[in-house]
Amino acid sequence: xxxxxxxxxxxxxxxxxxxxxxxxxxxxxxxxxxxxxxxxxxxxxxxxxxxxxxxxxxxxxxxxxxxxxxxxxxxxxxxxxxxxxxxxxxxxxxxxxxxxxxxxxxxxxxxxxxxxxxxxxxxxxxxxxxxxxxxxxxxxxxxxxxxxxxxxxxxxxxxxxxxxxxxxxxxxxxxxxxxxxxxxxxxxxxxxxxxxxxxx
Amino acid sequence: xxxxxxxxxxxxxxxxxxxxxxxxxxxxxxxxxxxxxxxxxxxxxxxxxxxxxxxxxxxxxxxxxxxxxxxxxxxxxxxxxxxxxxxxxxxxxxxxxxxxxxxxxxxxxxxxxxxxxxxxxxxxxxxxxxxxxxxxxxxxxxxxxxxxxxxxxxxxxxxxxxxxxxxxxxxxxxxxxxxxxxxxxxxxxxxxxxxxxxxxxxxxx
Numbered sequence: 196x197x198x199x200x201x202x203x204x205x206x207x208x209x210x211x212x213x214x215x216x217x218x219x220x221x222x223x224x225x226x227x228x229x230x231x232x233x234x235x236x237x238x239x240x241x242x243x244x245x246x247x248x249x250x251x252x253x254x255x256x257x258x259x260x261x262x263x264x265x266x267x268x269x270x271x272x273x274x275x276x277x278x279x280x281x282x283x284x285x286x287x288x289x290x291x292x293x294x295x296x297x298x299x300x301x302x303x304x305x306x307x308x309x310x311x312x313x314x315x316x317x318x319x320x321x322x323x324x325x326x327x328x329x330x331x332x333x334x335x336x337x338x339x340x341x342x343x344x345x346x347x348x349x350x351x352x353x354x355x356x357x358x359x360x361x362x363x364x365x366x367x368x369x370x371x372x373x374x375x376x377x378x379x380x381x382x383x384x385x386x387x388x389x390x391x392x393x394x395x
Numbered sequence: 396x397x398x399x400x401x402x403x404x405x406x407x408x409x410x411x412x413x414x415x416x417x418x419x420x421x422x423x424x425x426x427x428x429x430x431x432x433x434x435x436x437x438x439x440x441x442x443x444x445x446x447x448x449x450x451x452x453x454x455x456x457x458x459x460x461x462x463x464x465x466x467x468x469x470x471x472x473x474x475x476x477x478x479x480x481x482x483x484x485x486x487x488x489x490x491x492x493x494x495x496x497x498x499x500x501x502x503x504x505x506x507x508x509x510x511x512x513x514x515x516x517x518x519x520x521x522x523x524x525x526x527x528x529x530x531x532x533x534x535x536x537x538x539x540x541x542x543x544x545x546x547x548x549x550x551x552x553x554x555x556x557x558x559x560x561x562x563x564x565x566x567x568x569x570x571x572x573x574x575x576x577x578x579x580x581x582x583x584x585x586x587x588x589x590x591x592x593x594x595x596x597x598x599x600x
Binding site: 218219220221222223224225270271273274277278281312313314316317320321323324365366367368371372373375376378379380382383386 | 420421422423424426427467470471474475477478481482496497500501503504505506569572573574575576577578580581584585586587588589592
């Protein structure tokens with residue numbers, strides 16, 4: 196494999212495991228806490244995030260290096276990125292609605308949630324700050340999405356099991372509290388991966 | 396503006412209606428920097444500035460924003476203020492700006508800023524919206540500052556970068572890593588919710 200390809204591969208693995216965007220950077224917490232009650236919805240949202248994140252990191256990379264940089268408008272990147280994300284999500288929603296109804300009901304209903312998901316914008320900003328090349332950005336966007344989906348699916352699995360033992364959780368911890376503690380333990384488990392791959 | 400209205404805004408922002416306790420909104424962008432107190436304070440000031448001014452601007456324009464595109468307009472207004480914060484930090488505090496990295500930009504997607512613009516500023520006059528923005532920002536900040544204080548103290552034995560705990564203290568490195576943030580926030584919510592539940596039971600009885 197070429198050096199570039201090898202680097203992109205290591206970024207892909209690192210973004211999923213050692214540098215999970217949710218468990219080490221706390222991004223995308225809002226939807227993580229509210230949509231992780233059932234495995235089915237969690238995987239639906241997870242898939243949507245993987246797709247949108249991969250596409251938007253690539254589009255934003257192109258926009259940043261081929262439009263903003265030559266025009267010396269680098270400082271505008273926050274605004275441009277968020278507009279690109281919002282427009283892309285809107286577009287995908289419209290296309291999915293027209294093309295396939297089952298897909299719309301399994302995936303499309305999650306799309307509006309994604310515009311305000313901090314993980315998407317976060318991935319785009321990380322990619323610029325870490326100076327990734329095109330291939331690495333693609334790998335990072337995909338990896339970060341998969342990592343997020345993995346975390347939310349695991350969490351939904353745990354919460355489905357937990358719903359069966361109602362009454363054993365202290366009242367003040369029910370809902371968000373216990374979810375955060377589980378997330379903390381998951382983050383601890385993911386620390387076990389650290390050192391295997393490096394993100395930079 | 397009447398006094399009781401202002402009082403209500405203040406108590407809503409700081410007290411039990413604080414969005415952090417109720418729906419755990421908006422922790423994404425700030426929780427990540429709570430391992431160092433100084434960075435947290437800078438982030439919180441940026442957030443208060445953004446919330447207050449974007450709420451005020453949205454409120455000024457509320458009669459001219461078409462409902463269909465209002466989310467987009469709100470996001471753009473918020474993004475403008477976040478860019479100002481980012482540029483100011485880059486110019487006057489480049490070290491902190493580098494440490495905060497992408498998190499300043501992520502104030503844009505912070506649910507609290509958006510929530511105040513959407514939930515309060517769209518239906519209230521500018522002055523009140525400005526105050527509301529400040530106090531919900533402050534209400535959010537004290538939660539995060541408390542978390543940051545404990546994490547920095549236990550994780551590295553420091554407060555504001557100054558060593559306060561002596562050699563006898565063994566650093567809990569878990570506190571400065573990601574799980575520490577999750578655990579601290581959970582404990583904080585547990586305590587506050589416990590009080591709210593107790594309060595309700597007392598009122599019922």
